[in-house]
Amino acid sequence: MDVRLERLSKSFGTNLVLKSLDLTFPERKFVTLLGPSGCGKTTLLRLIAGLERASDGQIFFGERRVDHLTPGERNIAMVFQSYALYPTMDVAANIGYGLKVRGIPRPERTEKVGVVARVLEIAHLLARKPRALSGGQRQRVALGRAMARKPDIFLMDEPLSNLDAKLRATMRGELKRFHLDLETTSIYVTHDQLEAMTMSDLVAVMDQGIVQQYATPEEVYDRPANLFVAGFIGSPPMNFAEVEVERADGAPVLRLAGRTIPAPAQFDLAAAPRRLVLGIRPQDVRMAAIGEPRAIPGTVWMTELIGSERLIEVEIAPKLRITAEVKSEIRAELNAPAAVAFDAAKLHLFDPGTGRALPRRA
Amino acid sequence: MRFRLSDRQVGILFMLPFLITAATFIVWPVAEAIRLAFYQYNPLRPHDQFWVGLDNFERILDDPLFWESFHQALVWTGWSILFQTVLGVGMAMLLHTALPGIAVFRGLLLFPYIVPTVVIALNWRWIFNSEIGIVNHALLRLGVISENIAWLATPDMAMASAIVLNVWKYTPFVIICVLARLQTIPTELYDAAKVDGAGAMRRFLDITLPMLKEVLVVVIVFRTIWTFNKFEEIYLLTRGGPGTSTFNLAVYAFEEGMANLRLGVAAATGVIMIVLLLVGTIVYVRVSGFGREEKPA
Numbered sequence A: 001m002d003v004r005l006e007r008l009s010k011s012f013g014t015n016l017v018l019k020s021l022d023l024t025f026p027e028r029k030f031v032t033l034l035g036p037s038g039c040g041k042t043t044l045l046r047l048i049a050g051l052e053r054a055s056d057g058q059i060f061f062g063e064r065r066v067d068h069l070t071p072g073e074r075n076i077a078m079v080f081q082s083y084a085l086y087p088t089m090d091v092a093a094n095i096g097y098g099l100k101v102r103g104i105p106r107p108e109r110t111e112k113v114g115v116v117a118r119v120l121e122i123a124h125l126l127a128r129k130p131r132a133l134s135g136g137q138r139q140r141v142a143l144g145r146a147m148a149r150k151p152d153i154f155l156m157d158e159p160l161s162n163l164d165a166k167l168r169a170t171m172r173g174e175l176k177r178f179h180l181d182l183e184t185t186s187i188y189v190t191h192d193q194l195e196a197m198t199m200s201d202l203v204a205v206m207d208q209g210i211v212q213q214y215a216t217p218e219e220v221y222d223r224p225a226n227l228f229v230a231g232f233i234g235s236p237p238m239n240f241a242e243v244e245v246e247r248a249d250g251a252p253v254l255r256l257a258g259r260t261i262p263a264p265a266q267f268d269l270a271a272a273p274r275r276l277v278l279g280i281r282p283q284d285v286r287m288a289a290i291g292e293p294r295a296i297p298g299t300v301w302m303t304e305l306i307g308s309e310r311l312i313e314v315e316i317a318p319k320l321r322i323t324a325e326v327k328s329e330i331r332a333e334l335n336a337p338a339a340v341a342f343d344a345a346k347l348h349l350f351d352p353g354t355g356r357a358l359p360r361r362a
Numbered sequence B: 001m002r003f004r005l006s007d008r009q010v011g012i013l014f015m016l017p018f019l020i021t022a023a024t025f026i027v028w029p030v031a032e033a034i035r036l037a038f039y040q041y042n043p044l045r046p047h048d049q050f051w052v053g054l055d056n057f058e059r060i061l062d063d064p065l066f067w068e069s070f071h072q073a074l075v076w077t078g079w080s081i082l083f084q085t086v087l088g089v090g091m092a093m094l095l096h097t098a099l100p101g102i103a104v105f106r107g108l109l110l111f112p113y114i115v116p117t118v119v120i121a122l123n124w125r126w127i128f129n130s131e132i133g134i135v136n137h138a139l140l141r142l143g144v145i146s147e148n149i150a151w152l153a154t155p156d157m158a159m160a161s162a163i164v165l166n167v168w169k170y171t172p173f174v175i176i177c178v179l180a181r182l183q184t185i186p187t188e189l190y191d192a193a194k195v196d197g198a199g200a201m202r203r204f205l206d207i208t209l210p211m212l213k214e215v216l217v218v219v220i221v222f223r224t225i226w227t228f229n230k231f232e233e234i235y236l237l238t239r240g241g242p243g244t245s246t247f248n249l250a251v252y253a254f255e256e257g258m259a260n261l262r263l264g265v266a267a268a269t270g271v272i273m274i275v276l277l278l279v280g281t282i283v284y285v286r287v288s289g290f291g292r293e294e295k296p297a
């Protein structure tokens, strides 16, 4: 079942948290709401769940408008950030609670709980209370609670954020697998771009109550729609620098730190303003030999080893530094002269006035 | 030479003031009361006290007034605790909501609890006064009753009035304990239950009540002990009357000791009360499963 939001707004008092969102979550897809803390992700999820009322706008599950329905009537399942397991009930009762509330008789309930517990490999924990479980086990119980009910929509609010790094990596795969088995529409909230990029069919990047871009992970990474998305997605973050558009023999060129670089062919600069913001990912910057044509010279300002890669920050003009992510074998002396180079095809260009990416040629 | 105290000695030193106070004001009086329970002792003739074995206890168990007082003590305690608990939980839930202006009521909560019992009891005597009391006046004006009710002069009404006073004074204690616990229950639990389809009643029965269980066990034990032993509220409001109809064991012991000058009998009554409460508390705590922890993984 797909989920459709139309002009959905929510405010708490005078604090406008969600600003007229239009968004469709396609049936059986795994969609992630990604954005910094406080951007309204949880609020949006709670609206879909029916735990909050929208200030304005409409929510549809399939063709059915659900705004007036209670959470219990929407046939959703939700995994909370804190898991929200019922502390006074044992694991079996936690998983079976939704069934019990719906009046499923005990034998049937016990059987369903057993099936779920076997799938999640927590059958040996059924008699335990939540406080006697580890973080990963609690997580599975929370999933089991969702799974037992066969929901139409599966909502998750940062379900991995309380786990340690290693467990988080394993659980990412399990969650995705779980989504495929459940054959539901999943909506997943996170502030972690790695989770969003690895698990999602579609990513909605949110900031300040507005969806900044809604696309596949590849699209969001390769063609960020605006400066916010470009800066938020990718680690280390994209380099930004102000450039000016000039015309040399009719063909447009960019002036960066006193150098001239050819304008990237993928952008249509016809209607572009004179000043632009250029973006280039550290992964797309390489260290060049000094004196190499088209390379931009500077001095090494800082280096950092991050495992198999090394980050080299080169100052190419006062206060303007470009970070390159290169193989760790490549070394650089602090304050030594160096040069960076990049492929024009990898450049991103933004209008500093609107923050939007320049239109790309078809 | 300098003194050097070990950690252990320092610890004992810090505990000493409390131990001395406890010994003086708790252990010694209780021990003395237990001793007296086996003696005949008239406070006007303090020097001829003599050992009587279990005579005091036999005398008490043969005394119809003791059994009447015991029965009334159960009525008094049972209804008081029932109303305090139900009202306390209900009002705590109300105060826990985010209704506007509710903070004022939270502030007023301690009021009945801090006003001295004497002041309250005397006030209530006026309030319940059958001729000039506000209760009768109000009920008459509202047409609920057609003639004055003798609140404190008929046995059942006197007992009911005493219970109302006790409930009024001590419900705030229950509210505060329950409210403190309510505030520690994560709201996400209720959200999860809503998603699971549970309505308000189910959420109360399946989440709130089980989480209140431990605090309620403690509150009920303490309130039962205090109410069962309560003396001044009843005595100041009704003096145990009319007749002996609002005697509880504390009033009974007081009458035996002070009016009839049989301190040994009064002490024996006290011992019986201690035993009753001790046994009752142990059974109750056992049955309710308080503090039963399961072993972590």
Ligand SMILES: Nc1ncnc2c1ncn2[C@@H]1O[C@H](COP(=O)(O)OP(=O)(O)O)[C@@H](O)[C@H]1O
Pocket (backbone or CB within 6 Å): A012, A015, A017, A035, A036, A037, A038, A039, A040, A041, A042, A043, A044
């Ligand atoms: N119940 C509430 N009352 C008032 N403000 C709220 C409430 N819930 C959330 N907010 C506000 O809404 C904004 C978005 O919150 P939230 O949706 O939790 O963000 P996120 O999940 O993206 O971190 C925050 O500024 C937060 O203070």
Ligand SMILES: [Mg+2]
Pocket (backbone or CB within 6 Å): A041, A042, A043
């Ligand atoms: Mg959140």
